[in-house]
Amino acid sequence: MSTGIPLQYFLILATIMFFAGVYGFLTRRNLITILMSVELILNSVNINFMAFNRYLYPNKLEGMFFSMFVIAVAACEAAVAIAIIINIYRRFTTINVEDVNEMKF
Amino acid sequence: MATNQLMFILFALMIIVFSILTVTTRKILRAATFLLFVLVSTSGIYFMLNYQFLAAIQLTLYAGGIVVLIIFSILLTSHISQKFESPGLKKIIFSAIASAAGAILAIVTILDYSFSATTEAAKQVDMTLIGKSLLSVDYDGYILPFEVISVLLLAAMIGSIVIAKKGGPAKIQSTILNKE
Numbered sequence: 497m498s499t500g501i502p503l504q505y506f507l508i509l510a511t512i513m514f515f516a517g518v519y520g521f522l523t524r525r526n527l528i529t530i531l532m533s534v535e536l537i538l539n540s541v542n543i544n545f546m547a548f549n550r551y552l553y554p555n556k557l558e559g560m561f562f563s564m565f566v567i568a569v570a571a572c573e574a575a576v577a578i579a580i581i582i583n584i585y586r587r588f589t590t591i592n593v594e595d596v597n598e599m600k601f
Numbered sequence: 602m603a604t605n606q607l608m609f610i611l612f613a614l615m616i617i618v619f620s621i622l623t624v625t626t627r628k629i630l631r632a633a634t635f636l637l638f639v640l641v642s643t644s645g646i647y648f649m650l651n652y653q654f655l656a657a658i659q660l661t662l663y664a665g666g667i668v669v670l671i672i673f674s675i676l677l678t679s680h681i682s683q684k685f686e687s688p689g690l691k692k693i694i695f696s697a698i699a700s701a702a703g704a705i706l707a708i709v710t711i712l713d714y715s716f717s718a719t720t721e722a723a724k725q726v727d728m729t730l731i732g733k734s735l736l737s738v739d740y741d742g743y744i745l746p747f748e749v750i751s752v753l754l755l756a757a758m759i760g761s762i763v764i765a766k767k768g769g770p771a772k773i774q775s776t777i778l779n780k781e
Binding site for chain 1 (some may be wrong): 606608609613616632633636639643644647654662663675677678679685688692697700704718725730746754756757763764
């Protein structure tokens with residue numbers, strides 16, 4: 497399936513996706529869009545793992561299992577982050593990171 | 602040009618265009634929709650690499666689960682037609698320079714490095730192998746991370762319920778304090 501496509505193309509694709517996520521993480525102010533940027537970053541790392549596993553070590557499965565665990569951790573992280581965001585919204589009625597500047601209740 | 606190369610170009614273009622749109626669009630619901638497109642094209646890339654099981658996980662968990670969760674929380678916390686204010690020219694310029702510099706550095710390094718593949722025969726990935734490796738205690742087994750991830754999932758589930766439920770920990774504590 498992946499014949500005729502060099503490994504480097506996958507890595508470049510993942511790099512562009514990763515730094516798009518970094519750009520979003522730096523410029524966004526809304527908590528949910530920051531969370532979406534983090535998802536982009538995690539996803540690009542998964543592409544790297546899979547491409548390395550298929551091209552360099554097709555006799556092993558480490559990359560595949562590692563991306564499986566990354567996906568599970570990403571799901572946990574999204575669930576907890578959204579719970580915190582909803583709680584912040586209830587307390588401050590905004591999810592803008594610049595308006596939420598106190599931790600005491 | 603072979604069909605798989607065409608498909609790769611299609612998926613790669615979709616991923617690049619939509620991931621940049623995800624971080625630059627000023628409407629939040631649109632950002633979530635573009636993120637959905639990115640995740641679906643990523644699962645297409647996994648299908649091209651011949652990892653069908655992970656592509657299915659990507660579709661169901663990421664595209665089906667996380668994006669729906671994000672859209673729900675968007676609907677709960679902000680107005681749909683609300684537009685973000687632009688983050689400011691200075692911030693945009695410096696963030697763009699930082700990420701472009703990082704991307705160029707990484708791409709140059711990737712193109713410069715010569716990867717050497719193993720010569721051993723490829724393993725056929727099927728469900729039996731995945732299940733046996735996940736639950737095996739041998740050298741190739743993944744039983745310990747499997748157990749750790751199940752504890753993590755349970756902890757995340759309980760934690761998010763406790764944090765998000767009405768009158769979360771802060772409110773309960775403040776009522777206790779008031780009684781005293």
